[in-house]
Amino acid sequence: MFSRSRSCLLIGVCVLLTGCQREKRDVRPSPTRLAIYGDAAKESALRPGGPINPQPVVTNPYNGSGYDISEGQRLYQWYNCNGCHANGGGAIGPPLIKQQWIYGGAPANIFDTIIKGRPNGMPAWGGRIPEYQVWQIVAYVRSMNGQQPTSATPTRPDTIETNPQNLRNRTSGETK
Amino acid sequence: MSWYGGAAKLVCFAAFTDALAFCATDVQSVVNPAGPQSGKIAGLWWFFFWLLGAIFLIVMLAALRTLTRPNRGFAQEPLEGTHQVSQETENRTTRVVTGATVATVVILFVLIVASVSTGKALSELPYKKNTLTIQVMGVQWWWNITYQNSDSSLVVKTANEIHIPIGRPVQIRGLSNDVIHSFWVPNLHGKADFIPSRVNTEWIQADKPGVYRGQCAEFCGLQHAHMIIYVVAETPENFRKWYDRQLQPAVQPSDPVTQRGQQVFMNYACVYCHQIRGTDAAGQNGPDLTHFGSRLGIAANTVPNTPGNLGGWIADPQSTKPGNHMATVAVNSADMQPLINYLESLK
């Protein structure tokens, strides 16, 4: 009897927890994630080192958080990542929807790539944007590959062309 | 004297101070029109108010009159006779109810005519000449403003603050590229929803100088409450001056502190989102800051534009406006004062 009520409690707690990570919205980033890795990036402990990557030890604080993935999606546009990588399919830069990563596809590797930049065009964002935003972008990039829970990942963007005249096969949109 | 005496005093005091506030703070009020559009609507409002108020009183008096009918009380009387009303009474009541219904129809007809003719009058403003076109784009959670002109050198970009000359019809072309917003400056006109993939226009005109407060009126997410726009109505001369000032690129910093501030701005993430014309900063994601120092408010007018507020806003945007999209950038304490000085110098 005791064990049954305990398992009921356990199930109840699990049910309550299912929503938590996905729905968490820390709009205010924790102060420890405000660091801007400038030149310090080279001495950063977050250096998994080179193309061949041993066990990544750094986990993304925003893993599985719907809000942060969506923030990452916004920043991906804001910081013009789509300028080279398009919507993950790649253009000037390599595609991001893929299995094989040149510099490693673990969260820490992607973080590292964004912070330090890579040869042949990937700029170093270290010294520019705060750490928490990099992690949000990492979360979004990983979601492109289905590396985030589907329940936390948007199915499609609401990509909206601002100017109705530019819309493909659309009427002008003038209503008055 | 007891506790409720004190409470009564308190309420009276609060009522008094608020009555003062009521008179003083009509910067965002439907019944304090500052232009022809809102004036017509306010006129229509008072017409509706008095007419419908009178009808309400009549209906309520009729309803209360029924209370004076002989009351049967709780005791059970014999059933016979109580449920039947004489035919004569029924006929008279029928006449009264029919009359009331006919009166309702007539009054509603009057109201429809008044409403539709006011609507027509509102749409006549665009036919005036000498108009000004301002493109306003609602963005989560601020207003991106462009004064349109066929001559591209006369286009002005700013944010969260519209200056208009008095007596001149202004066309607001409303856009949105994220969610639906609604532009509403009640002292000038009603709402216009800004809907992605559509352009909605609204014509406003102010007849007396002043600062009119407006606010997004369609729920648009976390900071819907802090998406405020000021419309500053000025004399044509003042407007001209303001406009010419806005056409200029940003002032170059003259003293070492502001020069340092400019460097700070360029070195941090600020440049990815903000534009300061005349410098390398060309970000388009956030408000244009070219003439930031001349504006009334910060963070879509969430707080007044003071150096203190600005410092607080940059250091921790999420405390002023939780959930907004400005990056929290850890600016060194040594860099903060020059940065504030620089931004405030952008008159």
Add this chain to the structure above:
Amino acid sequence: MIQTQDVLPNVPNQEEDISNLERVWRRGRGLFGWLSVTTHQAIGMRYIVTAFIMLLAGGIEALLMRIQLAKPNNTFLSPDLYNQIFTTHGTTMMFLFAVPMMEGMAIYLIPLMCGTRNVAFPRLNAFGYWMFLGGVLFLYWGVFTGAAPDMGWFAYPPLSGPQFTPGKRTDVWAQMITFTEFSALCVATEIVVTILKMRTPGMTLNRIPLYVWSLLIQSFMVIFAMPAIVVASSYLLSDRTIGTHFVNPSEGGDPLLYQHVFWFFGHPEVYIIFIPALGFVSAIVSANARREVFGYPAMVLAQIANAFIAFGLWVHHMFATGLPQIGEAFFTASSMMIAITSGVQIFCWIATLWTGRPRMTTSLYFVYGFLFIFVLGGMTGVMLASVPLDLQVHDTYFVIAHFHYVLIGGAVFPLFGAFYHWYPKMTGRLMSERLGRWNFWVLFIGFNLTFFPMHILGLKGMPRRVYTYPPEVGWGFISQLATFGAFIIAIGGIMFLANVFISRKSGAVAGNNPWDADSLEWAASSPPAPYNFEYLPVATSRAPMWVPREERAFVTGLHTDRREVLVTTLMDAEPHHRYVLPGSSIWPFITGITVSIGFVGSVFNPWYIITGSTLTFFALVGWFWPRRSTELREEF
């Protein structure tokens, strides 16, 4: 064997009939029995209790919002929490309180008023309740796990779309809608069929009580309006979960289309809530004014007209979206026409009270409160129908004041009146009239104190759905007043609850017809037996309970050894054939579980639609599989 009906015909085998009925209609024991109940009184009561709990939940959410808004720049709630709470408040009140409460009252009262033993589809009825409960549990699961919807109760895309509301919040909302609309459609179907086909003999169309008319009209409105919200919530859900483009403007969808579809449902929804309440008012007025409601044909026609017009004015929720002017004029006119049909009803009630001899019971107090509040809300409604005025006050506190005046005044005040009126029927004891008066005045004053100032707030430019405001706009004091009023309403609510619980134990025993009211439910005992009537009473006039006892008539010859009822013809209610209702069944509950698996699962993985449907198919086969045991007992 106890006689429950006030008058019984003199027929042989009376004792045997009654003991048969007792046996056949007995509810099962234990948890299994509780889950398989299909009698309408039990299901109706479950709806009422669950919906009332939802009223309390919505009320608590309202108080939290009022605390947050009591002073400028308050930080009691974060914006994220505030958005969740106001959305949950609206959703709860519209979908989980108002509609289900009206349905619950209808399920309880309609078979009694129609003089039959149960609703037409008892198992569908039970299933509807499980669906409703599923919606309640799902939404509040979201609330307690931080996945409460936060995009407003009408969930306009793109804000509610995949990009701007990450996580599962909108999905929870959309599937909660699916649950409750299932429930509403089940109830509407069975109410319509019960009213059309199972009225007692003699209850011709022009003898149907006004409350039953209002439910017939409301149910048809549900049938024609709810499909729109099915479409709207499916649009949203499939856009979010499988990436369709129903409302995606960049691929040819249109967010404005969602608004059209939503309000095509949303406006009739308001009438779905308050038309039954008008039925309550008619019942209370006729019972307490000691005469039939004046102008019966006018009342019925006005309600029908109301229902038709309700489908032609959804656009007045969208005047600010920039529609063509000619359309706006049309929708102004149609919106104002509602004032005519509502006006006719108001005039008829006043005429009834004027020519009758009103007995001031608490329920009649609530009717007077209703008249005051609802007429005032109607006046502001006429203002909102005018395009220029609407452009100013749309989406402000003026609108909030307006719809609380029409929904609380138009639906909740009559509902409280109805509780006081029918509580003795449901429990067998009268509620305290003394506490009732207090209850009324506290609610009435609290209500006006809360919501009247909001008109002024709206005119002073306060938009709705803002989680805070700065001090310089001068909304502080009025907001504080409204917060104060909200707590008075809460006290009124507590007084009502106290009255319910005290009277349950120690109220005066009611007897069958404490108010000497006119309709057939008062012929049954209080509370009614599971079979309602030993012998179905015949409606010999429009007010069958005011017919002298010796002139009443009854139906005999129905089999009492099974749940047999009488089916009558549509217009004249002539007896047509007998019809055996199913007894207790666990299958509605099982089907409820399988359907819930589909609904809840599909939020996380679309394939659950297939899983849920397959399971539901088997559950339905179990549901409809003819039982050999019952079939053999049938003589045919």
Add this chain to the structure above:
Amino acid sequence: MTEPKTIDVSHLPPYEISNQAPLWWGQLLLASIEGMMLCIVIAAYLYVRLRMDVWPPPGDQFPHRLLPTIALIPLFLSCIGTYWASEAAKKDDRGGMIKGLLLNLVLALVFFVIRVVDWYSLNFSYKADAFGTYVWAFLAVHSYDYVADVLFTFVLFVLVLIGRTGPKVRLGVHVDSIVWYFLVIIWIPIYVAVYWGPKLLETQQ
């Protein structure tokens, strides 16, 4: 004091298989709910089309019209089987019910096979654009209802086959017929919208 009058109903039939049965009315209402839903979606489809300049959107081909048009023949013919079965149900004619239901099921399957083949031939997915979304939604919703009703008809068929032809089953067969007519009737506007809609609403270049 006179005794209350009584109306004796014991002579009335204990069940009814016709449009007087409550179940028949319930089914009619469920059909109106679905019909209403369909009306709204078709109206929405026209609305979306009016907002587009080019129709169908570039890249999307017209759906082929040959197969679905041929498929109408078994669909309409299947109504005969349904009618046959429902009339037999009224007369308690087990053989007639079996034949009618069998005809219904076979033709329904033929139709559905053609539907699936045709569906595969669409060159756009629901993810492509609003046009694709609507076409897929129409097909998916109708197929869902269709499969559900075919399955329930099959269950009824099995019941009749094993000799369970009590009034409930026969009423079921009768009511199932109106569901089937409904499914056939709503297919007509969907067919027009999906297969002729793009053609009829084609942009005049």
